[in-house]
Amino acid sequence: MGEDPAEGLSxxxxxxxxxxxxxxxxxxxxxxxxxxxxxxENDVGPLNGARVVARAWTDxxxxxxxxxDGTAAVAELxxxxxxxxxxxxxxxGPGIHHVVVCTLCSCYPWPVLGLPPSWYKDPAYxxxxxxxxxxVLAEMGxxxxxxxxxxxxxxxxxxxxxxxxxxxxxxxxxxxxxxxxLVTRDSMVGVALPGTPA
Amino acid sequence: xxPLDVEGAAAPPRRNGELVFAEPWESRAFGVVLTLCExxxxxxxxxRGELVARIEAVEQSGEPFRYYRCWLDALERxxxxxxxxxxxxxxxxxxxxxxxxxxxxxx
Numbered sequence: 234m235g236e237d238p239a240e241g242l243s244x245x246x247x248x249x250x251x252x253x254x255x256x257x258x259x260x261x262x263x264x265x266x267x268x269x270x271x272x273x274e275n276d277v278g279p280l281n282g283a284r285v286v287a288r289a290w291t292d293x294x295x296x297x298x299x300x301x302d303g304t305a306a307v308a309e310l311x312x313x314x315x316x317x318x319x320x321x322x323x324x325x326g327p328g329i330h331h332v333v334v335c336t337l338c339s340c341y342p343w344p345v346l347g348l349p350p351s352w353y354k355d356p357a358y359x360x361x362x363x364x365x366x367x368x369v370l371a372e373m374g375x376x377x378x379x380x381x382x383x384x385x386x387x388x389x390x391x392x393x394x395x396x397x398x399x400x401x402x403x404x405x406x407x408x409x410x411x412x413x414x415l416v417t418r419d420s421m422v423g424v425a426l427p428g429t430p431a
Numbered sequence: 432x433x434p435l436d437v438e439g440a441a442a443p444p445r446r447n448g449e450l451v452f453a454e455p456w457e458s459r460a461f462g463v464v465l466t467l468c469e470x471x472x473x474x475x476x477x478x479r480g481e482l483v484a485r486i487e488a489v490e491q492s493g494e495p496f497r498y499y500r501c502w503l504d505a506l507e508r509x510x511x512x513x514x515x516x517x518x519x520x521x522x523x524x525x526x527x528x529x530x531x532x533x534x535x536x537x538x
Contacts (some may be wrong), residue, residue: 242522242526242529243456243529244454244460244499244500245454245456246525246528246529247456247503247507247521247525248456248459248460248463249456249459249525250521250524250527250528251463251506251507251510251524252463253528254520254521254524255467255510255515255516258516260466260467260470260472261463261466261467262466265466266459266462267462269462269465269466270458270459270461270462273451273458273461274458315468315469315475337483337486337487338479338482338486339482339498340479347451348451348461351498354498355496356486356496390475390476390479
């Protein structure tokens with residue numbers, strides 16, 4: 234591969250060098266970059282996905298549209314952007330539980346969940362959840378009954394998945410906002426269940 | 432290294448208790464990829480291919496796995512492979528930045 238530019242340089246210097254060179258070529262604008270990073274640090278996160286789930290729980294028409302075309306349905310609520318182009322929503326139900334992974338890297342539906350947590354990128358999760366999902370989920374605190382079938386969805390550069398969890402019992406009469414507060418990031422990846430009302 | 436201010440106004444943003452980026456350079460490397468993809472200078476699928484290859488190489492080598500290291504390696508490799516920057520100028524610029532007078536090393 235020739236001379237290694239990384240040799241002896243910290244990651245911070247490597248990024249700075251690259252960013253400078255790209256800026257000089259007009260390929261990166263520092264202000265645009267700052268804005269973009271701030272958006273992912275502050276605005277784009279699992280709350281978007283929670284709103285989607287809460288809407289699906291309260292509006293059967295929306296639920297149907299969400300399951301038919303995830304990308305279009307989340308765009309209805311104003312959520313779109315990179316890594317969300319082909320969003321497929323998989324619905325948990327009695328006897329079936331879905332869990333999402335990206336075995337090769339870290340593909341994840343950014344517009345609805347933000348950036349992935351570190352365990353999602355971890356080699357152990359990526360390798361093991363496919364081979365022994367029940368064990369991995371139990372280790373993460375989710376005990377599923379033997380009768381529940383587990384289906385693992387491997388994300389790719391083409392398709393991202395979002396789990397539509399089951400609505401928790403005891404929530405009839407809850408507003409969309411109250412419901413959204415029960416929906417965690419982990420429940421939308423399928424490694425946890427949504428919260429239950431206090 | 433100053434301990435992170437977890438509670439106060441300077442607290443870094445967290446998602447379900449986890450930092451989105453552990454260090455500032457990670458966010459810059461992330462942002463550079465997104466920007467290049469948005470402007471069409473890079474295709475996401477090409478970057479992802481390189482990222483997958485780096486992750487696989489690190490996993491097989493038994494080196495400690497650090498996700499954004501793989502990301503940065505992939506970013507350097509793909510920008511060099513697509514002739515967006517040259518490997519030698521990356522190294523030169525990096526060395527130049529490293530040689531700055533302390534205290535003047537912030538953009």
